[in-house]
Structure formats: structure tokens, C-alpha cells
Amino acid sequence: AIQMTQSPSSLSASVGDRVTITCRASQGIRNDLGWYQQKRGKVPNLLIYAASTLQSGVPSRFSGSGSGTDFTLTISSLQPEDSATYYCLQDYDYPITFGQGTRLEIK
């Protein structure tokens, strides 16, 4: 199975900060990667698919990049409502695998 390793596991940042979360695949996955946001007690929400395509309705401060094994989710200017856990996911091959999650706290 392809392992997805996210870093950091948690972080704390201030409103207006630029935040970067990384995800590394244990083997190449082309651009078959998505990023999800899950707020406490809520359903996961798709932010980015195909590594860099912004899902409809998602604020433009979110962006994704990368291909192959290394991927990045960037929040350009952190907002209070961005407090959540973020997950990457690969569906290049089965079994589909998620990263372990990155908990983002607003200072």
C-alpha cells in the first residue's frame, strides 16, 4: 500500500499567516492527490483535487502544488474559520490511503 506521510502533525499560526502543509507519498502517484478539510464534528470537505485544482466554492486562499511524491497545501492568509484538521489522500492505486492528518490551530 502507498503510504502518505503528512507534516507537521499539528501547527499553530496566527490570522494572516501563510501556512504550508506537506504530504509525501511512498511512491510516485502522478497528481492523483486530494486535500480535505475537516472541522471538529463535521464532514470532511474537498479543497483541492488533482494536486492543484481548487474545488468549486473553496476560497482562493487555498492552493495545492506538487506531483510525483511531494505535495503541498498552502493557505495564503490564514482566517479564523480555517481551524481544522487537514488530510491528504491518494487514489493513484488501491488501497486508497489518507495521510494521518494535520491539526491546524489559530493562535
Next chain:
Amino acid sequence: EVQVVESGGGLVKPGGSLRLSCVASGFTFNTHTMSWIRQAPGRGLEWVSSISSTTAFIYYGDSVKGRFTISRDNAKNSLYLQMNSLRAEDTAVYYCARDGGIGSFDHWGQGTLVTVSS
């Protein structure tokens, strides 16, 4: 509007069985791969199983292989998960999700809680 609604969760004893259902609306169900994803209390997301639009392709995670069976009825816009030989570690919220490929599970249900406990 795309909607996905799960049902069938509940409390079951170890070794027992449960069948989850998911009814979809607002899109052409028979053209989409559908999946089950679960989340144990306080834990991360875990993909469980996927079934292609025509049922030609079915996949399972290693932790449920041989115990769970995914199926669908395109005439009823419905997805199912038959769960047998349940274990305590199967306790989780189970989500039904539309699979758009290239990393995109773009529509999720609200989830249904399965608790396996004696």
C-alpha cells in the same frame, strides 16, 4: 443539489452483522464510482471500499477484506455495505462518498455511527 444520505448504523455485538445503506440524489448515480470511508472516534480517515459504476471493479481495504461486502443498486440510486464478523475496531462513523477520481471525493454524506460493543 447533490445529496448522499447514509442509514443503518447502530450498536452491535462483536461477531455480529450490520448493513449500511446510502441513497444518492441530484446526480447520475450510475455513472459514478462510490465509496465507503470511515473514521474511528478521535482518529483519522480510513478508506474502506469502492465499487465502480457498473460493479465491474470492487476494492476493499485490508482491514475489512473478507468480512465486508460492498454493493449497489443503480435502479434505486443506492449503495450498500454488508458488514459481517464485526470487531470492536470497526467502531466508527461510516461515510458514503461520491468518487470523482484524481483525489476527489467530492460529495459526502453526514455519516452513520457503527458501535461494536458487548
